[in-house]
Amino acid sequence: MVKIPSSEITPEHLYLSRRAFMVGAGSLSAAALIAAGCASPSLPGAPAAAAGAEAESNAASAAPRITFSELPEALSYDEPFATSDTDDLGDALNSYDEITNYNNYYEFSTDKQEVAVLSTNFNTLPWQVEVTGLCNKPTTFDIEDVVKRFTQEERIYRLRCVEAWSMVIPWVGFPVGELLRAVEPKAEAQFVKFTTIVRPEEMPNQRRAVLDWPYVEGLRMDEAMNDLAIFATGMYGKPLVVANGAPFRLVVPWKYGFKSIKGIVKIELTDTMPQSTWMLAAPREYGFYANVNPEVNHPRWSQASERRIGELGRRDTLPFNGYGEEVAHLYAGMDLRANF
Ligand SMILES: Nc1nc2c(c(=O)[nH]1)N[C@H]1C(S)=C(S)[C@@H](COP(=O)(O)O)O[C@H]1N2
Numbered sequence: 491m492v493k494i495p496s497s498e499i500t501p502e503h504l505y506l507s508r509r510a511f512m513v514g515a516g517s518l519s520a521a522a523l524i525a526a527g528c529a530s531p532s533l534p535g536a537p538a539a540a541a542g543a544e545a546e547s548n549a550a551s552a553a554p555r556i557t558f559s560e561l562p563e564a565l566s567y568d569e570p571f572a573t574s575d576t577d578d579l580g581d582a583l584n585s586y587d588e589i590t591n592y593n594n595y596y597e598f599s600t601d602k603q604e605v606a607v608l609s610t611n612f613n614t615l616p617w618q619v620e621v622t623g624l625c626n627k628p629t630t631f632d633i634e635d636v637v638k639r640f641t642q643e644e645r646i647y648r649l650r651c652v653e654a655w656s657m658v659i660p661w662v663g664f665p666v667g668e669l670l671r672a673v674e675p676k677a678e679a680q681f682v683k684f685t686t687i688v689r690p691e692e693m694p695n696q697r698r699a700v701l702d703w704p705y706v707e708g709l710r711m712d713e714a715m716n717d718l719a720i721f722a723t724g725m726y727g728k729p730l731v732v733a734n735g736a737p738f739r740l741v742v743p744w745k746y747g748f749k750s751i752k753g754i755v756k757i758e759l760t761d762t763m764p765q766s767t768w769m770l771a772a773p774r775e776y777g778f779y780a781n782v783n784p785e786v787n788h789p790r791w792s793q794a795s796e797r798r799i800g801e802l803g804r805r806d807t808l809p810f811n812g813y814g815e816e817v818a819h820l821y822a823g824m825d826l827r828a829n830f
């Protein structure tokens with residue numbers, strides 16, 4: 491049996507149970523309380539956790555659960571993308587089934603293997619992305635226009651979740667900087683704030699106080715303008731499935747996965763550092779930067795190594811997730827322990 495770290499079994503589970511107690515004293519309904527409680531079935535090392543680990547280790551071989559013919563034609567690409575078998579380090583790509591069936595998307599579920607099923611009825615069309623704030627040309631884009639107007643390219647990136655698992659994913663998308671340049675940022679714009687859609691009818695956990703909705707994330711302007719930061723619209727040459735953030739999500743490969751916000755409907759240029767959802771939820775555990783850093787542990791688990799989905803052993807975690815050459819200069823002179 492493969493040993494899975496407790497960190498991974500129920501993501502952020504201690505946080506969730508703490509929150510259930512906190513809000514339970516106030517306004518939260520009994521149903522919501524139970525829901526939050528259910529998201530935290532066990533403490534690290536408890537027998538129930540071991541059972542969960544067993545189930546999780548089978549994720550890689552689970553049968554696909556989505557009918558991919560349902561992907562919207564309006565968001566598909568003219569050109570086929572030449573998928574390489576590996577990333578820049580020679581690591582094999584994860585399979586389409588792995589990438590689409592093991593997801594963090596708390597709006598649907600805190601169970602990574604349940605997101606695919608619970609998200610099949612979510613509507614990705616019509617979809618608009620409002621780009622606003624400190625810019626000369628605030629614009630609202632229809633997603634079909636985004637896919638046509640900005641040249642879509644393949645980017646094979648490692649994704650390293652803060653829970654210490656990882657995947658290699660062949661995204662299709664385009665640099666964040668291209669979209670930002672289109673709205674002409676003002677000089678005062680120092681940060682970019684991203685917001686996920688609110689649609690409780692289609693996102694079951696938005697009917698519960700699992701997190702403060704909508705999910706919000708942010709980048710410093712120079713991080714957003716770095717060529718590695720992309721908006722993804724597809725994966726493996728096809729439009730994204732909802733579980734991976736369709737139709738429009740951020741991918742910032744040198745940061746922990748929670749920065750790569752899904753289902754984006756609003757992008758705001760601002761002079762103030764945005765407070766992200768996970769910063770607000772657990773400030774001691776999740777900072778604004780969230781750069782992958784094997785030397786700075788999560789307060790409840792080590793970040794020195796990770797489990798690549800589909801592999802048995804563990805691998806060493808690389809500084810900046812292996813993208814240091816491209817991005818380390820963004821943090822020159824900064825204390826990366828204080829700015830975790
Ligand atoms: N809106 C939203 N975006 C989100 C999340 C979420 O719960 N809600 N989870 C994040 C986390 S923790 C991770 S690891 C990645 C997972 O992306 P993937 O499922 O495409 O691999 O999405 C991130 N984006």
Ligand SMILES: [Mo]
Pocket residue numbers: 594650651652653746747748
């Ligand atoms: Mo994550």
